[in-house]
Amino acid sequence: MSGSGFDSATLISAGYALTSEELIQRDVKASEDVAQYALRLGDDALILAQRNLWWVARAPELEEDIALSNIALDLLGHARVLLTYAGSAWGKSEDDLAYFREEEEFRSLHLVELESEDFGRTIARQLVWAHYGFELFTRLSQSQDEILAAIAQKAAKEYDYHVDHAEQWTLRLGIGTEEANARLQAGLDHIAPYLDELFEDEELHDRLEGIAPRPSELREPVMSRVTSVLAEAGLTLPEVPQALTGGRRGEHREALGYLLAEMQVLARKHPGASW
């Protein structure tokens, strides 16, 4: 439990949006296990936000530029509040964690690190990720940890919208033209080896009974929704051997190093500076 000491009825009310600033104000402190868990979710959100932000001023149409950056902004919001919460256990800020950790200290999944400078790849990942986020945060909003529950309740609503975005594009690309169908299929082929990792339980989850859902219980709802939309769009998620996992232990693909180099360069050039 978080030991945050304020009652959930006031925290989790309709339309409530817990921000990282507010967490600091409330002076909460996460337990080590909860912090490790929040760190995983925060890292996933941060790395995917950074990937999706590549699209700013590059999207297929201006309206879509706004849509993709909206999604990235939601993810960035999740990252900030989750990292703030995680950092509360160690006396670290969201920026300490985002900018001053080494590659092997990040706990993000391989799927979110994948290079995606192609709309087909981006939509393929968004389709799986939005369903994953929706299922995960819907369950997490019932957490016995009030802070996680409050964060999750807002995030689940946002993910609901990301699901619609990804599904609508999946249908349009899948059914619209042959070329688009092929390009989204290539995107699905690209992400397929990295999906098992999303559903792997860790020892940590044993210790978080009632606080965090087990990743393995998300597999069925996520994959059944994803495959049914893909079927409607004339696409398939290929059954392929899974790549070795390790993101949760800090064993990443090469892509993450470049992403972090870019993200962290300025902050690291001016240690101790405030912005």
Next chain:
Amino acid sequence: MTNNVTELPGRDDLDLERAQAYFDQLIADDSRVEPADWMPDAYRKTLTRQMAQHAHSEIIGMQPEANWITRAPSLKRKAILTAKVQDEAGHGLYLYSAAETLGTPRDVMTEQLISGKAKYSSIFNYPARTWADMGAIGWLVDGAAICNQVPLCRCSYGPYGRAMVRICKEESFHQRQGWEILYSLSNGTAAQKQMAQEAVNRLYGPALQMFGPPDDQSPNSQQSMDWNIKRFSNDVLRQRFVDMIVPQAEALGLTLPDPDLKWNEERGHYDFGELDWTEFFDVIKGHGPANAQRLARRKEAHENGAWVREAAAAYAAKQAEAATRVA
């Protein structure tokens, strides 16, 4: 979309002279011209050009800032900058759709932009070299833009004025966040302060040039003022801006790079030095450090997105066809 009565001959109530008189009266009354009204071709052309240029500036203006989103030095700044660039896309869209009411479809305007035929604000052809540029762009570039835009809210063309009202409402956060970035830098480490000063040094001149050439070299200005499109001349707005930013620079603890800048008691305004208009026209003609890069990125985004736009259009057509078959 177009309502050019000269293309609709044979209708006795569409008398050109009466239409012109009606238009003139709207302008004289400081009323608004709406899309379906008759308007002189020159008015339509001037507005279309101005609104398209304005929209292009918003869209191209996303790039210098997008350049720093992935490197923003804190997550909060990353979020703010993203929201700001997103607004710029939104402002571009408000303006394109306002311009479309005059009869030019957006894809034609886009074509004009990526082929290099259309102009946009020359300031975006300078590179955003450091993070401090995010501050200076917000404070100086958006500040100058707001100075220009506030009077445009009362522009005689209804859709343009309404777009500007919406834009001005959203824009106020842009200038403030920029000023705040510079304030943080100026009150930060020596290296940060230097970064801020250098960005202001680079962007001060180009920001003042955003108001356009001096009045005596701006031949179309008078006509735009007569039509109530423009409400104040370039030089009047430029002066207003200088008077505004001098105390703001003092509050930042930064200097404006102009040795001739001083208060003129008699005029009740700040005097300022001559701007480099040779460079201004060079950059407009395409010789700025980033002209080619900005256009290339826009073109690439547009071309790389073609398959996506086509797929969505094809899907819509298929859905519509299926619906008719069922019915």
Next chain:
Amino acid sequence: MSETTESVQPAGRNEWPLWEVFVRSSRGLSHVHAGSLHAPDEHMALRNARDLYTRRNEGVSLWVVRSTDITASDPDHKDSYFESSQGKNFRHATYYTKSEGVKHL
């Protein structure tokens, strides 16, 4: 912001069609025209309208209508349309002055 009536989609263009967006700013108020946008179909038009016109809590409900589906009064016939209501002041309460000072009337 395209208050167009006869939105022309010239042949050969594969641009997404134009949609007009109406936003209800809060419950109890009418939907008001906010502007326009391009989208391939009505679902995407609604999505885009949400992202473009309600980024700052501007609305609780959205309508999108294809620009070509709006029929507008002809500005060249505005006299015949709107002149008649001029000169019929008796339709307004302010026309009736005798009751001034009488309460609840």
